Amino acid sequence: MAQGRRISGHLLARMVGTAARQRPYYLALGRALSGLVLDGRVPTHTRLPAERELAEALGVSRNTVTAAYTWLREHGYLDSRRGAGSWTVLPDNGGGPTLAPDPERxxxxxxAPPAVEGLTEAARLAAGQLAAHVGGRGYAVLGLPELRHAVARRYTERGLPTTPDQIFVTNGAQQGVALLMALLADPGDTLLAESPTYPHSLAAARHLGLRLRTVGVTSAGWDTELLLDAFRHWRPRIAYLIPDFHNPTGALMDDRTRAEVVAEARRTRTAIVVDESAAELALDPDGRPAPTAVHDTDGRVFSVGSASKLLWGGLRVGWIRTSPATAARLSSLRQRVDLATPVMEQLLATHLLADLPxxxxxxxxxxxxxxxxxxxxxxxxxxxxxxxxxxxxxxxxxxxxxxxxxxxxxxxxxxxxxxxxxxxxxxxxxxxxxxxxxxxxxxxxxxxxxxxxxxxxxxxxxxxxxxxxxxxx
The missing domain is CATH 3.90.1150.10 (Aspartate Aminotransferase, domain 1)
Structure with missing residues (x-):
């Protein structure tokens, strides 16, 4: 059994809470623990506390916890080794989901919402501006200056002072995330992600040979103690987080938690890749907190944004907010896969961002x-x-x-x-x-x-x- 994270009896008892108050209690406890594993709140390969420790935290007999652990083993949620403890696992369900489009349903x-009104007109205006660019090479390796100005201005409006030389334009947010993972980590390094999370980012991390560790999030939000404990325990090289209308749970991280996460990342020397693809899509009042990077003091927060979710899925324009030096490094790294974002798409995005309200x-x-x-x-x-x-x-x-x-x-x-x-x-x-x-x-x-x-x-x-x-x- 590979070594994994250990969860304390105190923390596990708090997560179980009042969910396991039915009778027989051992069965209710076993089902509550299996539910935490199925929800991803307790990741697989997490070492559970010793029976005596959990019994004391719950205020029950050790025999009750022993019976609950036995139920978990019998139903495929626990793997134990004599002298080594017990780890969470999942029952074999015969395979997981695959990803293939199906337009017939x-x-x-x-x-992916339809294009916003005015996109066709913005494309006409962008085409009129194209003449000013066709005499050049067409490779704006950091992004067109006008688009970088527009994105930087929006960050400043949201409370995060930003200059255009801090913006690196990508072909969508997904490319930005993958480039940052490749730049900031080496094969075998640990990446901390939420569970659940955006599956294509996990695929990028696996492709790069990163070790995935997870911390649970629900529609109600993040358990701050659990999240900070994950940073302290794993000391990850990178954390990939979606604090703005999290995909898939829809949760929104509050300012206090953002500040605490960035402070803990500073202590563990962790880089944070913040996926802000949905940051502009606040539907209720007071739903637009300041960007996570507001709390950054040493350049470890990398913000990734996208025009696709706000404007149109077919507009593959994204960006990374970082330091000018890191933008230059990203430009060099990007040359392994492509050279620049198409000029026409950047002009189109610039026109639409000018009409953002x-x-x-x-x-x-x-x-x-x-x-x-x-x-x-x-x-x-x-x-x-x-x-x-x-x-x-x-x-x-x-x-x-x-x-x-x-x-x-x-x-x-x-x-x-x-x-x-x-x-x-x-x-x-x-x-x-x-x-x-x-x-x-x-x-x-x-x-x-x-x-x-x-x-x-x-x-x-x-x-x-x-x-x-x-x-x-």
């Missing part, structure tokens, strides 16, 4: 209507599902009464709906209690899709589904 798995108002109104329609449909047709309507972003994270996300995925596919099962966002196939539903479709489409999902859900207990496929952004 109502798609609740892809969080109107664009944001349009997008906010659209997504708010869609979110409210999806939430209302879920309450009507799936009343036993639990969720928190997110204050921003484009996805809703729903918890089902039983761990049947994979089966539901297959049943929904047969009814013409593609949804994103929880295991797609976990490190090792956990999160079977959850599904992610995007609300980028119009209200009438969402209401029809939920009715179909409700029919599919009624069948999942009797008709297990195949391993899910899909395309998730």
């Amino acid at each position: 109502v798609d609740l798995g892809v969080a 109107r664009v944001r108002a349009e997008r906010d109104g659209q997504l708010r209507r869609n979110r409210d329609a999806l939430a209302a449909a879920l309450r009507e047709h799936l009343p036993d599902w639990r969720f928190t309507a997110p204050a921003g972003g484009w996805v809703l994270w729903a918890r089902m009464p039983s761990p049947t996300a994979t089966a539901l995925h297959g049943a929904a596919e047969r009814r013409g709906v593609h949804l994103a099962p929880g295991p797609a966002f976990g490190v090792e196939g956990s999160l079977e209690y959850h599904v992610r539903l995007s609300y980028t479709q119009p209200p009438e489409v969402l209401r029809d899709a939920v009715r179909r999902v409700a029919d599919a859900y009624a069948d999942t207990s009797a008709r297990p589904g195949a391993a899910p496929g899909g395309f998730y952004v």
Whole structure:
């Protein structure tokens, strides 16, 4: 058994809380612990406290904890070695989700809204400006100056003073994240990520040979003590975090937690890659906290943004906010895969960002209507599902009464709906209690899709589904 993180009896007892107060208590405790593993709040390969330690923390007999641990082993959630302790694992479910597009269904798995109004006109204006650039080489290796000015100005407006030479333009946020991982870490280094999290970033980390460690997050947000403890225990080289309308849970990290995380990263000498793809998509009042990098004093926070979620998925323009020296290093590293972002797309993004108040108002109104329609449909047709309507972003994270996300995925596919099962966002196939539903479709489409999902859900207990496929952004 590979060495993993150890969780204390005090912390585990607090996470169990009042969830295990049914009788027999050992069974309720075992089910509560397995639920923490399935939700990703207790990662796999976490060493559980000794039976006596957990019993004291819970105020129960050691025999009760022994029986709960036995139940966990029998059901595939615990692996023990004599003299070495017990580690969390997951039952073998025959394979996890794959990623493949399927355009033939109502798609609740892809969080990609349609283009904002005015994009065609902005493209016409951008084409008119192209003549000023065609006499050159066309390779703006750091990004067009006008776009870098626009992005820097927006950071300054959000409370983070930024100059254009701190902005490095990429082909979308995903390229920015992958470049930063490659620049900041070497194979074998540890990367700390939330669980659940954006699956393509995990894929990039695996491709680079990084060791993945996770800390749980729910729709209610981050457990600050657990998050800081993960930094102290793992001392990761990089942390990849999504504090702004987290994908997939929709949670929004408050300013105090951001400050504490950055301070802890400073102590553990950890670089933080902050994915801000949804930062501009606040749907409720007071939903736009200052960027995480406001709390940075020594250049360890790297902010990654994107035009794709706000403006249009087909506009593959992203950026990294960093130091000028790091921007130059990123430019050299990028030459392994490409040289620059297309000039035309950068001009188009610049025009739309200049009209940001109107664009944001349009997008906010659209997504708010869609979110409210999806939430209302879920309450009507799936009343036993639990969720928190997110204050921003484009996805809703729903918890089902039983761990049947994979089966539901297959049943929904047969009814013409593609949804994103929880295991797609976990490190090792956990999160079977959850599904992610995007609300980028119009209200009438969402209401029809939920009715179909409700029919599919009624069948999942009797008709297990195949391993899910899909395309998730």
